[in-house]
Amino acid sequence: MKVSGNQIIERLKDKRLKVTPQRIAVLEALYTLDSHPSVEKIIEYIKKTYPNIAIGTVYKVLDVLVENQLIHRVKTEKDIMRYDGKLENHHHLYCSESDRIEDFIDEDLDDMLNEYFIKKGIAGFEIEEIKLHIKGKFKDMQ
Amino acid sequence: MKVSGNQIIERLKDKRLKVTPQRIAVLEALYTLDSHPSVEKIIEYIKKTYPNIAIGTVYKVLDVLVENQLIHRVKTEKDIMRYDGKLENHHHLYCSESDRIEDFIDEDLDDMLNEYFIKKGIAGFEIEEIKLHIKGKFKDMQ
DNA sequence: TCTTTAATGAGAATTATTCTCTTTTAAATA
DNA sequence: TATTTAAAAGAGAATAATTCTCATTAAAGA
Ligand SMILES: [Mn+2]
Ligand SMILES: [Mn+2]
Ligand SMILES: [Zn+2]
Ligand SMILES: [Zn+2]
Numbered sequence: 001m002k003v004s005g006n007q008i009i010e011r012l013k014d015k016r017l018k019v020t021p022q023r024i025a026v027l028e029a030l031y032t033l034d035s036h037p038s039v040e041k042i043i044e045y046i047k048k049t050y051p052n053i054a055i056g057t058v059y060k061v062l063d064v065l066v067e068n069q070l071i072h073r074v075k076t077e078k079d080i081m082r083y084d085g086k087l088e089n090h091h092h093l094y095c096s097e098s099d100r101i102e103d104f105i106d107e108d109l110d111d112m113l114n115e116y117f118i119k120k121g122i123a124g125f126e127i128e129e130i131k132l133h134i135k136g137k138f139k140d141m142q
Numbered sequence: 143m144k145v146s147g148n149q150i151i152e153r154l155k156d157k158r159l160k161v162t163p164q165r166i167a168v169l170e171a172l173y174t175l176d177s178h179p180s181v182e183k184i185i186e187y188i189k190k191t192y193p194n195i196a197i198g199t200v201y202k203v204l205d206v207l208v209e210n211q212l213i214h215r216v217k218t219e220k221d222i223m224r225y226d227g228k229l230e231n232h233h234h235l236y237c238s239e240s241d242r243i244e245d246f247i248d249e250d251l252d253d254m255l256n257e258y259f260i261k262k263g264i265a266g267f268e269i270e271e272i273k274l275h276i277k278g279k280f281k282d283m284q
Numbered sequence: 285t286c287t288t289t290a291a292t293g294a295g296a297a298t299t300a301t302t303c304t305c306t307t308t309t310a311a312a313t314a
Numbered sequence: 315t316a317t318t319t320a321a322a323a324g325a326g327a328a329t330a331a332t333t334c335t336c337a338t339t340a341a342a343g344a
Pocket of ligand 2: 079
């Protein structure tokens, strides 16, 4: 996802968040691990360079980053939360046989959906965001 | 959702599942509570007519029903699982300010999406199911 | 540099869910 | 219908992801 250290600091400052090593570490982890990681994976990654970070801090930082829309939570059918550092609009491909989740970017699709819903709307509902969850099988069973 | 007791028994038998009062009760709860209830809500509902059901049994029954595709899990960003008894193809409207989740059925949309993906496909991925997660605000703040 | 206030660390607490083991029961069979 | 048996349910303990509490630390502004 290649986001520089300076960009990370900028993003935190833009939201008027204190720039702490822990917050930087969590954002770096999310920008590096573009696999929609669980908290466990995030901690595992951070501990390589920052072995003493507290687990509770990682949870707290993730909450703050989500609240400030610097990251997103990824919806799943599981009891483990997953996180996404990618902010540009995109959809997700879910493997039906594993926990793999990949990004799916398609501007034509977005245009088609926007046009469809601008024309048609949804009675009694004000749309803020439309995401596709596409379930299936990856052909490279990576 | 109006599914009769006989239909419930039929559905269990079709899947070669033993027809137990607990399984019937869970299915009845899901057909009545069409609010994508949590396990807690399901238990609360069942206990009105079946006060001694064991919590562990409800969890087990839900797992079995999901495995047998008699119900679905609903993806959320929360640590509480939610369930859906509606089997016909549909999408979900998520309230951005509460936990409300409503069904959204739109055959034109499904046709448009099917046509789009049949034509375009997704490289390296075999699509099995496409669901929209539409986030926004319900105008009747029910 | 000093001060303030928010963030972190450590570990306990919570709680949704799972597990284990005994008892019960659905349903196939005699 | 009575018997058999494998599967399901019940009870409560265990697990584990997440949250909470509170003492300590540190970011950032004055
Ligand atoms: Mn859990
Ligand atoms: Mn949990
Ligand atoms: Zn993503
Ligand atoms: Zn639904």
